[in-house]
Amino acid sequence: MNIKHYLLDIGMSITEFSNKCGLPYSTIAELANGKKTLSKCTAGTVYRIAKELGISVESLLEKENDLMYPNKYTLDKKTSLFLAKKYWDQNVYCGMKMENRNITFPQTKTILEGINVSGVTLDDITAVLNMRDAWKYMLDTFDSKLDLKYILKLNSFISRNESLGWGVLRKGSVGISGSNYKPPVPEKNEVERAINEILLSYKTSTEKAIDIFCLITYKQLFWDGNKRTAICAANKILLSSGNGMITIKDNVMFEFNELLCRMYNTGDKEELKKFIYEKAIFGLD
Numbered sequence: 001m002n003i004k005h006y007l008l009d010i011g012m013s014i015t016e017f018s019n020k021c022g023l024p025y026s027t028i029a030e031l032a033n034g035k036k037t038l039s040k041c042t043a044g045t046v047y048r049i050a051k052e053l054g055i056s057v058e059s060l061l062e063k064e065n066d067l068m069y070p071n072k073y074t075l076d077k078k079t080s081l082f083l084a085k086k087y088w089d090q091n092v093y094c095g096m097k098m099e100n101r102n103i104t105f106p107q108t109k110t111i112l113e114g115i116n117v118s119g120v121t122l123d124d125i126t127a128v129l130n131m132r133d134a135w136k137y138m139l140d141t142f143d144s145k146l147d148l149k150y151i152l153k154l155n156s157f158i159s160r161n162e163s164l165g166w167g168v169l170r171k172g173s174v175g176i177s178g179s180n181y182k183p184p185v186p187e188k189n190e191v192e193r194a195i196n197e198i199l200l201s202y203k204t205s206t207e208k209a210i211d212i213f214c215l216i217t218y219k220q221l222f223w224d225g226n227k228r229t230a231i232c233a234a235n236k237i238l239l240s241s242g243n244g245m246i247t248i249k250d251n252v253m254f255e256f257n258e259l260l261c262r263m264y265n266t267g268d269k270e271e272l273k274k275f276i277y278e279k280a281i282f283g284l285d
Helices: 003-010 015-019 025-033 041-051 057-065 077-099 103-114 122-140 148-158 186-198 205-217 226-241 251-267 270-279
Strands: none
Touching: 003 025, 003 041, 015 025, 015 041, 015 103, 041 057, 077 103, 077 122, 077 251, 103 122, 103 251, 103 270, 122 226, 122 251, 148 186, 148 226, 186 205, 205 226, 205 251, 205 270
């Protein structure tokens, strides 16, 4: 439900409503015509619209999110922790497959249980154990807020002894296999601004998690482990909010990689967002 439906209900034109709100005609027109969403507006704009309609900001955004990325699950803290502890091994395996590592789920699970596994390289074992430690950190800091410092900490576990530097933003150029896209060197202030813009938005926790995933992967914030860091950061948001968990399973990994490559090549994240929302978020029904 967008602004157009509200205006029809109250019998008011776009011009009349924009004048009453004290907002530009173009803003209301774009919202009414579906060219812009409330999640792209400033908090002040959303507040003015909600006030003029006589409803709460939360109700206004909830109605719009019915057409976008509403939360699929609503779990209490105890259940969300149970979900995390029950399926974190699958998420570690997902991290390995996103990096195209030659390892199976039984091998991953066995390594996580502290048992030696033949036929797995030392590099792959290290990667599994590093992501294990990132998950342990997430569970130990379940109630802590996500910010750049927290994301850097996740990467310090995930990329430990795997890259030129871990737990710090990348300071040099990198390339991406299968794409001509060259992500610029990340600037700390710009990264913090982008993260805060997502986390302080009026989007659902589910959309914030997906956006954080896309941000970290697209900007390639780190020398290595970007996708693994991204999925951990996204799950930090989802699990802390009780809104499920993201895991890319084997049967959709090829599609995920195709859409990821498309995002790199075009800069458009919407197809990837839709894929993650529809095929990669699960919880306890």
